[in-house]
Amino acid sequence: MQGIITEIQRFSVHDGPGIRTTIFFKGCNLRCFWCHNPETHRMEPELQLQLVRCIGCGACFAVCPHEAHQMVDGQRAFLRERCQACGRCAAECFAEALVLIGRRVEVEEVMAEVRADRPFYANSGGGVTLSGGEPLLQPAFCRALLAACRAEGIHTAIETAADVPWERIEGLLPLLDLVMLDIKTLDDGVHRASTGVSNARILENARRLGATGKPLIVRTPVVPGVNDQVEAIGAIARFAAGLPGLVRYELLPFHPMAANKYDSLGRSYAARTLPRPAPEAMETLAAAARACGVEVRCGQS
Ligand code: SF4
Ligand code: SF4
Structure with a gap:
């Protein structure tokens, strides 16, 4: 079973619990204008x-x-x-x-790198995270990788925007220990304008995921002009609070450090001059989210 990836990142501490090996899938069906991984957008090398x-x-x-x-x-x-x-x-x-x-890799090639990191998982509570891009655009490769990890007792997580048919998510849940789901905004107009797609299927999948009780971290990249208002973050936090499997809600400040990547790929970058949200502004948003009854963490995007 082959898939296409951009990178296998070792010793990652921002993609789930503990020290992780993060596999970045190539291909995404959203086009968030602030994305800091433009090299993962297209499926092709x-x-x-x-x-x-x-x-x-x-x-x-x-x-x-x-x-x-x-x-x-x-x-x-x-x-x-x-x-x-x-x-x-x-x-x-x-x-x-x-x-x-972009390289096409066999599951076994990936697992060979994963096994080298196993000693670090044991002490830190880490494991493997599928990220991207959108891993769920390669469901068979996801399944094969997750099954290989599960067979070796390795903790598994996925980072997803979940804009895919529900059946695709549901089929992978038995092989997943943790789902990290991005919700950018509850405002469909803002979502369409800033990511290119509606949020309707994402929110429906979030409700269904929540109902399964599978450990779930909801994450929001905080982007100036998109969702850096107390009302916008509060609305997502209230939505997240209603999901039974919720572990916590994470706020990830936008960073404008991807300009070189866009230039090197010959793409325009609409977020080039956007400022990074100030720490005080992030704290205000975090406090607003906490007031909705969820555990909140400010992370790193
Ligand atoms: S530019 Fe490089 S990668 Fe592209 S076709 Fe020519 S040799 Fe191949
Ligand atoms: S000309 Fe520049 S881009 Fe081409 S091979 Fe030499 S260093 Fe690399």
Whole structure:
């Protein structure tokens, strides 16, 4: 069973309890304009070019069969529309200015890396987290990975926006110890404008998930102008308080550190000048959420 991922991150402490191995799936069906993982948006492999690293050696010019690397008006140019993501230029780029993002991996390849981290899970209460991107766009790969972890007694968690058919979530629940569900806003108009999709299916799935009693952490990325108001966070907190499986509610402040990633992928970044919410503002929002009767933690996005 194969899936496509961008990265396996070891020693992660922000993706669930303890020390974790986080597997970032490639492909997402939301387009949150503030997303700090744009390399996970598309399902297909894609080439990243970090111009600041380029030493102008010309190796990529020589190997690209589609002449995607060229000199135009005396400047190094990457004609992205020509690129077929074969990875040949990245293999030749010793400066690591070119990196092919996205690799197809077998479950066993992932498990080999996971096993190397097992000693860290035992002492910290950690395990494996499926993240992304949206892991649930690759349900068969999720299932196979989670089953492999379960067979070896490894704690399993998933980070999801849950904008998928309920049956897809339900089928994986027996293999999951923890679900971390993103809820950005209860306002459907704001949700559509800022993520590209309605929140109707997400909220319905959240209700259903809550009703199963499966341990659930609801998380909200706090984004200026989207949901950084006491009313918006209070509404989500009240909704979360009604979910029987809720462990806690987490607020994750937006950070504007993804600009280089967008540039290196040739994408525009609408959140480039957005400020990070101040700690005092986060505390005010956390207090408003606590007042709704939920345990609240301010985390790191
Ligand atoms: S191979 Fe790398 S360092 Fe050399 S010109 Fe191409 S991008 Fe620049
Ligand atoms: S990944 Fe392949 S097609 Fe794309 S620029 Fe590099 S060599 Fe050319």
